[in-house]
């Protein structure tokens with residue numbers, strides 16, 4: 001290769017894409033235009049906990065953004081009920097049109113009117129997007145026609161009407177009116193939320209985490225920061241038996257085994273027959289809970305014993321039970337055991353599974369590992385997920401970064417090495433991926449359980465007291481000591497220290513967490529450390545509503561700053577459809593900038609700026625003849 005080519009290899013490569021000055025100029029203009037567009041809107045949600053109905057509604061109404069835009073655009077010409085009806089059409093187009101058809105309310109006039117409304121709304125909402133990206137958001141099969149409608153701006157009203165009518169009549173004649181409206185509403189929803197972040201805990205407690213994952217798989221742009229409950233399911237699919245037993249136990253406690261049996265085709269029949277044999281005097285549900293809990297405590301004990309670096313010895317409790325007096329000694333205090341019957345425990349070797357327990361476990365484990373749908377869902381969590389995400393100067397993670405009592409990063413000793421801060425989270429991320437690939441076998445698989453409930457796990461950040469909550473009446477033993485992080489999350493300096501650790505700008509950055517339900521009812525605020533840290537566990541989880549008093553948060557970041565939406569009531573899709581009901585949302589501005597930020601202020605903006613610099617060099621090379629131009 002000639003010397004010049006060697007030296008400017010990169011520019012030569014770039015010249016293949018932009019062969020002459022004209023193509024460089026075109027690209028420069030395109031990139032600069034993108035930099036000047038308003039910063040795309042991001043939505044953040046967390047702790048969905050299987051609450052499919054609420055999530056489904058909030059995703060469809062784009063956290064209330066659609067209603068805001070409809071109110072803004074049509075306040076003069078639509079009544080409140082007309083606006084509500086139009087919004088429902090956007091949220092649930094298929095069902096709404098079916099309803100209206102039944103009532104014989106769908107006419108050509110109806111299609112025409114709604115099409116015009118939808119078009120006006122999408123025009124308003126598409127201003128943030130470059131043409132090139134708009135094309136990507138258009139629903140397949142309808143790209144040309146929607147783009148045509150969006151960009152055509154005939155100045156003569158009559159012409160416009162004729163134009164619309166022609167398109168419309170054609171669509172109706174070929175029976176595509178409904179499909180077209182559905183396509184349009186999908187497009188509008190994509191425009192409303194450029195990117196969605198889920199800050200963990202999709203699984204457990206609620207009925208349909210599987211349907212949530214199905215919905216997220218359809219989403220055009222989403223990332224996930226794993227929560228401890230997600231890790232539990234991922235751990236199960238790495239083959240971790242303690243994770244499997246915990247999932248089954250959780251599902252039984254919340255009476256939602258349907259997600260296992262129907263959602264993932266994991267049968268609990270062998271467990272139920274052993275349970276009714278072991279505890280004939282208890283209800284089947286309680287007997288099953290008992291059976292799986294003992295299996296869990298045994299598996300957990302074995303895991304803790306083979307991994308002293310997990311420092312979980314305080315969880316070894318089966319050997320602290322006095323099986324004759326039915327008491328347990330913890331920290332030198334003796335507590336009576338609640339309903340003390342342990343038919344499968346050998347006091348000489350309390351952590352050993354009985355033959356029957358081992359059979360049940362192996363049965364359930366193969367059902368987990370063979371579930372095709374669950375495998376697909378966990379693959380998705382791995383593809384879209386990570387321990388943390390640094391995105392547009394915000395740092396997102398579910399739980400915490402372990403801190404010492406003095407607020408410094410804690411050094412964690414695992415796998416014969418020390419980790420702290422970012423380096424610890426990177427280690428955790430790598431380990432979780434290796435465990436799924438089956439690399440280094442047992443240790444990584446065991447770590448998945450540690451990440452679910454370990455005291456210094458970034459997902460849990462507290463010491464779980466699962467055994468005490470089940471077997472001891474005295475609620476003092478149930479208190480789960482939590483990481484110093486939760487003491488410091490109100491401290492701006494500590495938040496700055498964390499942001500700096502991840503190379504983020506402290507002035508503009510925020511930390512966004514889930515995991516700890518915000519007790520709004522008790523006046524607790526999700527906003528900590530003078531706005532630096534925001535906890536958005538807003539209690540989608542119905543079981544926790546008594547604690548929180550609301551139905552979930554969406555944090556929205558856009559060109560004007562940060563806004564938090566507090567969703568008030570739980571959704572019921574049937575009701576929403578019948579009465580055009582929406583979830584009430586209260587909006588609270590957390591940060592209002594006095595300027596509009598643009599794409600230039602985002603991570604994408606930085607990338608584009610680098611590209612601009614590169615092609616600018618190519619331009620110079622063409623100008624001074626260093627690289628020859630092609631036709």
Ligand SMILES: O=P(O)(O)OC[C@H]1O[C@](O)(COP(=O)(O)O)[C@@H](O)[C@@H]1O
Nearest residue numbers: 201228229462464465466480515516
């Ligand atoms: O991530 P979350 O939602 O806080 O879940 C973990 C918590 O759940 C528990 O296992 C208790 O579960 P329940 O609330 O379902 O009884 C605690 O021991 C633990 O702190």
Ligand SMILES: [Mn+2]
Nearest residue numbers: 201227228515
């Ligand atoms: Mn959590």
